[in-house]
Amino acid sequence: MLGEGPLFPRRWTVQDDLDYADGDLRRILGSAKVVAMVGASPKWNRPSHFVMKYLQAKGFRVIPVNPQNAGETILGETVHASLADVPVPVDVVDVFRNSEAAGPITDEAIAVKAKVVWLQLTVRNDAAAARAAAAGLQVVMNRCMKIEYGRLFGELGWAGVNTGIISSKRLKVNR
Amino acid sequence: MSGQDAFGFETRAIHAGARPDPVTGSRTVPIHQTTAYVFEDADQAASLFNLSTFGFIYSRLTNPTVSALEERVASLEGGRAAVAAASGHAAQFLAFFTLLEPGDEFLASRNLYGGSITQFTQSFPRLGWRGILVDPSRPENFRDALTPKCKAIFVESLANPGGVVVDLEAVAAIAHEAGIPLIVDNTLASPWLCRPFEWGADLVVHSTTKFLGGHGNSMGGVLVESGRFDWSKSGKFPSLTRPEPAYHGLNFYETFGDFGFTMKARAVALRDFGPSMAPMNAFLTITGIETLPLRMERHVANALEVARFLEAHPRVAWVSHAGLPSSPSHALGKKYLPRGCGGVFTFGVKGGHAAGVKLVEACQLFSHLANVGDTRSLILHPASTTHRQLDDAQRLAAGAGPDVVRLSVGLESAADLIRDLDRALAATA
Numbered sequence: 001m002l003g004e005g006p007l008f009p010r011r012w013t014v015q016d017d018l019d020y021a022d023g024d025l026r027r028i029l030g031s032a033k034v035v036a037m038v039g040a041s042p043k044w045n046r047p048s049h050f051v052m053k054y055l056q057a058k059g060f061r062v063i064p065v066n067p068q069n070a071g072e073t074i075l076g077e078t079v080h081a082s083l084a085d086v087p088v089p090v091d092v093v094d095v096f097r098n099s100e101a102a103g104p105i106t107d108e109a110i111a112v113k114a115k116v117v118w119l120q121l122t123v124r125n126d127a128a129a130a131r132a133a134a135a136g137l138q139v140v141m142n143r144c145m146k147i148e149y150g151r152l153f154g155e156l157g158w159a160g161v162n163t164g165i166i167s168s169k170r171l172k173v174n175r
Numbered sequence: 176m177s178g179q180d181a182f183g184f185e186t187r188a189i190h191a192g193a194r195p196d197p198v199t200g201s202r203t204v205p206i207h208q209t210t211a212y213v214f215e216d217a218d219q220a221a222s223l224f225n226l227s228t229f230g231f232i233y234s235r236l237t238n239p240t241v242s243a244l245e246e247r248v249a250s251l252e253g254g255r256a257a258v259a260a261a262s263g264h265a266a267q268f269l270a271f272f273t274l275l276e277p278g279d280e281f282l283a284s285r286n287l288y289g290g291s292i293t294q295f296t297q298s299f300p301r302l303g304w305r306g307i308l309v310d311p312s313r314p315e316n317f318r319d320a321l322t323p324k325c326k327a328i329f330v331e332s333l334a335n336p337g338g339v340v341v342d343l344e345a346v347a348a349i350a351h352e353a354g355i356p357l358i359v360d361n362t363l364a365s366p367w368l369c370r371p372f373e374w375g376a377d378l379v380v381h382s383t384t385k386f387l388g389g390h391g392n393s394m395g396g397v398l399v400e401s402g403r404f405d406w407s408k409s410g411k412f413p414s415l416t417r418p419e420p421a422y423h424g425l426n427f428y429e430t431f432g433d434f435g436f437t438m439k440a441r442a443v444a445l446r447d448f449g450p451s452m453a454p455m456n457a458f459l460t461i462t463g464i465e466t467l468p469l470r471m472e473r474h475v476a477n478a479l480e481v482a483r484f485l486e487a488h489p490r491v492a493w494v495s496h497a498g499l500p501s502s503p504s505h506a507l508g509k510k511y512l513p514r515g516c517g518g519v520f521t522f523g524v525k526g527g528h529a530a531g532v533k534l535v536e537a538c539q540l541f542s543h544l545a546n547v548g549d550t551r552s553l554i555l556h557p558a559s560t561t562h563r564q565l566d567d568a569q570r571l572a573a574g575a576g577p578d579v580v581r582l583s584v585g586l587e588s589a590a591d592l593i594r595d596l597d598r599a600l601a602a603t604a
Binding site for chain 1: 182186187190191192194195196197200219222225226227228229230231237239242243245246249250254255256257258259344370372373374375403418423424425426429430431432434437438441
């Protein structure tokens with residue numbers, strides 16, 4: 001039978017072994033209001049800048065965290081040196097740093113009582129994820145908030161990307 | 176359950192990429208016959224041009240009807256993303272333009288559709304790309320032919336016209352050892368019969384004009400990305416993994432991850448060369464794909480019945496169909512195309528060139544034309560048509576010797592097809 005080649009993909013979206021239920025991601029992205037973006041870049045063509053601008057357009061408040069640019073402004077928001085400096089409660093900590101650096105950032109996210117730690121594409125730290133889960137946080141790794149938002153709320157398919165979504169219901173625009 | 180992995184192929188052939196329209200509720204995919212899309216404001220326009228948001232600008236790049244087709248084919252191949260093109264040749268161009276720099280080389284099976292051999296060996300060299308043809312019957316031949324400048328290996332899963340099946344798993348391993356992707360033209364098999372990504376391929380191309388559309392009414396092509404090739408590992412693909420000057424210094428792989436190749440193929444190759452698919456053709460192809468599993472089963476059954484008839488016919492010298500035990504590709508066919516080896520094959524008519532010409536002219540039901548993958552049965556004598564410009568030796572190497580006849584067996588009653596060929600073969604005596 002087909003579907004039994006040695007590399008038969010178990011997943012049809014991002015090709016890794018992390019399996020996040022669409023319902024969980026939809027709840028996170030549909031309910032979060034404040035995102036602290038660690039590693040946000042002021043350069044327009046960096047991935048973090050893309051994601052920040054996109055999430056702002058979808059109604060999120062995105063607060064940039066980057067010690068190198070502390071005190072500056074990115075897309076209308078003041079940049080803070082650390083998560084502890086962010087003056088408002090944070091729903092999601094979105095991490096644009098490497099996997100090793102994501103460890104201490106996750107611990108800071110636990111300390112500031114964030115609800116979700118979200119590590120961007122290529123960023124994965126299983127030990128930090130275990131600490132966050134033990135502290136009651138939700139954890140998403142090796143995913144992009146913009147791509148997952150677009151996938152679950154009907155925009156990613158416009159770029160010819162396989163969203164994995166099949167439905168006979170009209171799409172409801174969420175935000 | 177995280178989505179589409181819960182749904183079977185037949186369900187995805189009908190539903191993938193095609194939720195009801197959010198505004199009108201239209202159940203089939205609307206034909207968005209428009210060139211351009213109104214921006215919300217200047218800021219959104221800038222975001223669209225920067226690729227920092229998803230949306231439509233201009234139908235050379237994206238169109239909602241074409242997007243639905245792209246997502247559907249990506250889903251059926253088990254891939255991450257796809258970009259459609261005006262034809263299969265255009266899809267191949269998008270693939271190679273996204274991979275290669277001037278001076279680069281690639282390996283290609285010598286058993287390919289003749290038009291691909293011409294594209295690779297006559298037209299691509301004018302762009303500084305060299306396609307090196309390799310006998311695919313031994314996978315090791317690809318390893319032996321690799322050069323430091325090689326950036327890809329290209330094969331057809333089921334070769335046109337000879338019915339040769341390539342050992343995809345072995346060739347993929349050789350490509351990956353060299354840090355380069357395997358590109359598979361899956362046109363003649365279709366994803367119902369063979370899914371190259373399951374055997375290690377990294378990119379798949381189709382002429383959707385053939386079995387995907389399936390009705391001989393729409394030109395088109397598509398390039399699909401598996402999402403599993405690490406473009407940064409070998410350092411051989413700087414235009415994907417470093418700031419791309421053709422797009423304001425954007426790093427496509429870093430920004431879009433496992434669909435970065437598709438984004439670059441669209442945002443640079445499709446943007447700058449313009450071979451986009453027409454929305455009407457996308458609509459007809461989407462409609463065709465909905466019956467792909469049903470049609471392929473009948474194509475396979477009819478072709479095998481016709482092939483068996485021909486193999487026993489006294490006016491026929493040989494039949495090359497991987498579904499027949501006599502074929503050297505029979506074992507590979509069972510592995511890679513377990514549901515059957517497609518609807519296109521060749522056979523040799525006794526009496527050489529003159530008999531071949533007589534045969535195609537004597538058919539009353541088979542249509543004499545240069546296409547495959549139609550509901551209608553098609554017949555062609557390559558030596559007097561598609562391969563006419565070659566000399567005898569070149570024709571033989573290409574599997575288009577004087578006696579070779581190619582069939583694309585359609586969905587008519589098999590008994591009628593057999594009667595038509597029987598009468599026509601009698602006329603060659």
